[in-house]
Each structure stands twice: as C-alpha cells, then as structure tokens.
Amino acid sequence: EVQLVESGGGLVKPGGSLRLSCAASGFTFSSYSMNWVRQAPGKGLEWVSSISSSSSYIYYADSVKGRFTISRDNAKNSLYLQMNSLRAEDTAVYYCARQLVHSVALDYWGQGTLVTVSS
Amino acid sequence: SYELTQPPSVSVSPGQTARITCSGDALPKKYPYWYQQKSGQAPVLVIYEDSKRPSGIPERFSGSSSGTMATLTISGAQVEDEADYYCYSTDSSGNHSVFGTGTKVTVL
Numbered sequence: 001e002v003q004l005v006e007s008g009g010g011l012v013k014p015g016g017s018l019r020l021s022c023a024a025s026g027f028t029f030s031s032y033s034m035n036w037v038r039q040a041p042g043k044g045l046e047w048v049s050s051i052s053s054s055s056s057y058i059y060y061a062d063s064v065k066g067r068f069t070i071s072r073d074n075a076k077n078s079l080y081l082q083m084n085s086l087r088a089e090d091t092a093v094y095y096c097a098r099q100l101v102h103s104v105a106l107d108y109w110g111q112g113t114l115v116t117v118s119s
Numbered sequence: 120s121y122e123l124t125q126p127p128s129v130s131v132s133p134g135q136t137a138r139i140t141c142s143g144d145a146l147p148k149k150y151p152y153w154y155q156q157k158s159g160q161a162p163v164l165v166i167y168e169d170s171k172r173p174s175g176i177p178e179r180f181s182g183s184s185s186g187t188m189a190t191l192t193i194s195g196a197q198v199e200d201e202a203d204y205y206c207y208s209t210d211s212s213g214n215h216s217v218f219g220t221g222t223k224v225t226v227l
Binding site for chain 2: 035037044045046047050057059061062095100103104105106107109110111112
C-alpha cells in the first residue's frame with residue numbers, strides 16, 4: 001500500500017525557517033517524481049514544487065522561488081522541503097504527492113502537515 | 120503567471136448532471152486533470168489526461184476538453200459527490216504546474 005506521511009510542520013515566526021519531511025513507503029520511491037502542494041486555510045490548492053526521480057529536474061512556483069528548496073534522499077525514501085524567510089502567507093497545510101510516471105498527475109497524497117507563520 | 124479559471128460553485132439535485140468547466144490558454148496543448156477534495160481530506164484524482172479514470176473512480180465521472188476549455192461531468196450526481204473540485208495542468212513549458220481556482224459542488 002502506498003503511504004506518504006508528512007512531518008515537520010508547526011508554528012514559526014515571520015522570517016524563520018522550517019524543514020518539512022515526507023516519508024514514503026509501499027512503492028519504489030526512486031522511480032517517481034514527487035511534488036509539494038499547499039492549501040491555505042479556507043483557500044484552494046497551490047502547487048509549490050516538484051523534483052524528478054534523480055533530482056535532475058527541480059521546479060518551483062514563483063511565490064516560493066528563492067526561499068524554498070526541495071530535495072530528496074532515495075536511500076531513505078524521503079522527500080524534503082526547506083522553507084526559509086517564511087511569511088504569513090505561507091501559512092497552509094503542506095501535502096507531499098507522488099507524480100505518475102510519464103504524466104504530471106499526482107496520484108497519491110499524504111494527509112498533510114500544518115505550517116503556521118505568525119508572531 | 121499561468122492561471123486556470125473555474126466557476127466558484129455549481130449546484131444540482133441528486134440524479135442530475137453537474138458540469139464544471141476549467142479555462143486556460145495552454146489547455147489545447149497540455150492535458151487537464153481533475154481532483155475531488157472533501158472537507159478535511161486530501162485531494163483525490165478523479166480524471167487524468169482529459170478523460171481517463173483511475174481505478175475505483177465511479178463511471179459517472181467523465182472528462183472532456185476542447186480548445187482552451189476542459190469540462191468535468193458528473194452524470195447522475197450523488198449526495199456523496201458534494202466536494203470541492205479542482206482542475207490541474209501545466210503552463211506551456213510543462214515545467215510549472217497550476218491548480219484551477221476550484222469549484223464547490225453542492226448536491227441537494
């Protein structure tokens with residue numbers, strides 16, 4: 001069974017940093033591109049970043065480029081999101097999601113971890 | 120930046136057909152995908168690559184696309200189909216993904 005479990009969320013002050021993790025199991029992690037998607041309270045979904053299976057291709061939404069860094073460790077079946085210079089508008093539930101091979105569809109999602117940026 | 124536009128809400132009676140549209144300039148060249156999100160839950164993929172259904176998704180969900188418009192159709196909507204629905208695709212480069220603005224579907 002495919003499982004994605006996010007962790008690392010919490011309360012952080014504006015300007016602070018946080019590192020999210022996503023532990024993957026039930027599939028060959030190293031064969032899949034992975035994504036981070038976020039959802040602010042009461043708002044819609046926002047794609048944040050993607051990373052290819054071997055980390056060769058990395059893309060970011062304009063809203064986080066230069067502040068967030070996506071990475072992965074295929075040996076540990078883990079995906080990460082390093083978030084720096086956090087702003088109030090980064091407050092959201094952050095989901096990790098697996099990307100279908102040869103597609104951009106996100107077929108499996110974790111349950112999300114809440115990041116709150118507030119003083 | 121690239122945008123996908125959806126109507127904020129759609130309301131239908133049980134058994135009727137609900138249609139949700141998604142408009143985007145790159146849709147003639149990039150596949151649309153559709154997600155269902157129920158309150159407090161993670162999104163679920165219901166349609167991919169225009170009209171394909173993942174296993175476990177009821178046949179009443181279908182997708183189509185023409186020009187800059189994609190449509191998700193729920194034929195014979197059920198009460199359990201009440202949810203927010205999002206289209207999803209990429210910009211013309213294929214490198215940056217984007218979600219639509221979301222449509223709240225009410226079945227009552």
